[in-house]
Amino acid sequence: MWDRTWAEPARPPVRGSRHLVAASHPAVSAVGYHVLADGGNAVDATLAMAAQCWLSLPGQCGVGGDAFAVAREPDGTVWTVGGSGFGPDGGEPGFYRERGCAAVPLRGALSVAVPGAVAALLAMHARAASRPLERLWAPAIAAAERGVPCTAKTRLDIADHADLLRADPGTARMFLPGGTVPDTGTPLVFPELASTLRTLAADPGDFYTGDLAERAVATLTRAGAPFSGDEWAACETALTGPALSGGYRGLTVHQTPPPTPGWMMLQQAAICDGELHHVPPLGEHAVHWLAAAARHAFADRFARCGADTGAWRQLLEADEVASARAAIAGGRHAMPAGLRPDGDTTATVAVDSEGRAVSFIQSLAFTFGSGVTVPGTGIVLNNRFGRGAYLIRGHPNEARPRRRPLHTLNAWLATDSRDRLRYVGNTPGGDGQVQWNTQVLSHLADHGADPQQAVSAPRFTVYPGSDADALAAEPELRCEDRLGADVLAGLAARGHVVRRLGPWAAGGSALVLAADHERGCLAGGADPRQDGVVLGD
Structure with missing residues (x-):
């Protein structure tokens, strides 16, 4: 059951019948x-x-x-x-x-x-x-x-x-x-x-x-x-070119290809598919699985991937996904890669009256x-x-001329089993992006959250990620304390090094627009952690 108290002081979802936009600043929207x-x-x-x-x-x-x-x-x-x-x-x-x-x-x-x-x-x-x-x-x-x-x-x-x-x-x-x-x-x-x-x-x-x-x-x-x-x-x-695509709970999720980490969202979704819909949203089990899947994705990215290699494709194969699932079920955590908490990015999403949808993200x-x-x-x-870019000898992401460095930016949208637009979303946040996008997807698809609930829900982040300048940080699971003392204690008991954050302090500025085909309208949510606004009519 979705706990609506998590979303306080979030706004109700904005609904519109023709078109909708969302951004992290009112003037942009x-x-x-x-x-x-x-x-x-x-x-x-x-x-x-x-x-x-x-x-x-x-x-x-x-x-x-x-x-x-x-x-x-x-x-x-x-x-x-x-x-x-x-x-x-x-x-x-x-x-x-x-x-x-x-x-x-x-x-x-x-x-x-x-x-x-x-x-x-x-x-x-x-x-x-x-x-x-x-x-x-x-x-x-x-x-x-x-x-x-x-x-x-x-x-x-x-x-x-x-x-x-x-x-x-x-x-x-x-x-x-x-x-x-x-x-x-x-x-x-x-x-x-x-x-x-x-x-x-x-x-x-x-x-x-x-x-x-x-x-x-x-x-x-x-x-x-x-x-x-x-x-x-x-x-x-x-x-x-075409998007990368993968399945989750009957949806097809479309992501940006390398040098973005879009495949990492698809990998996390594949690892968690079928595991979360029957458990409480943001309970100990759900947070553990989402966090462990993210840790696997970052470890794989650091060990095997560069922007101009195809190693990520193998990581989405059924046997690799099954291996990761077995490791998580057996209580084994992937080793961390690296940490870079700084970074700033912004995103926009838009759906027009013809059904065209765009998820866009940009950064310095x-x-x-x-x-x-x-x-x-x-x-x-x-x-x-x-x-x-790394200075690690022989690494697939080692600094080289005409080699694009690995990126944190990614953008996603999802279609339903009838190939209709269902969701278009995004968030800034460095290495948090692929994690929070996956969390939002789970809230929507596993638990029926509306867009505003999904972007307002308590957020958590595995650190370190895989940025170049700090590749030996101690692992942490940074959690907004709205998850509750019992959940945080349970995560610690499962082996996570839990760091408590303030109730809205995890970062990011998630945006989601949803096409409600039964009601014939659009709905949208903008993250209360920043100044986001959804506008439409």
């Missing part, structure tokens, strides 16, 4: 809603929301970041877009070791990979948009020029990273006006970024082969990063990414290469 209300489709809404996110959630994403999406067309076709880039052509492991680095640096020019967000958006626009980018990005450009109120979230991000921001003239100018952390409500104005968005709306390719590309590469090479410029041009075309990797801006552009560059 509003932009997407207005596109749909004006006759645009879900891809149009996603493109508009992506640009607004760069202003409303600037610590979490930007032009200099990465992006991924999974989309379903009204005819049932499911497709994906992957926007992530290579590290520098001169980024052989020896380059970093010669400079005394035990790992690729986490900040600064040496941490940057070629951004893929613009390539992803361009591919989405070419595939299914109905309106020009100039029109879709006009609200974001106007907001950049007039100023965007600093939210409590952005103020905290700035305060926590003030030293990083002060070190770069571009970030200092944007986020520390007058040299101080802005108060909540203070307008943050981005005139340089507004000019850049106008350029990109007219010619997105300029980011990879034009003036913007040349300026970005020059900035990085002056700072010592071994970019040639050729790797920048090689990332102009995003990765596109860590909050404010590398901390490096391209002068005069307002573009903050990511630190994905530092976060995602």
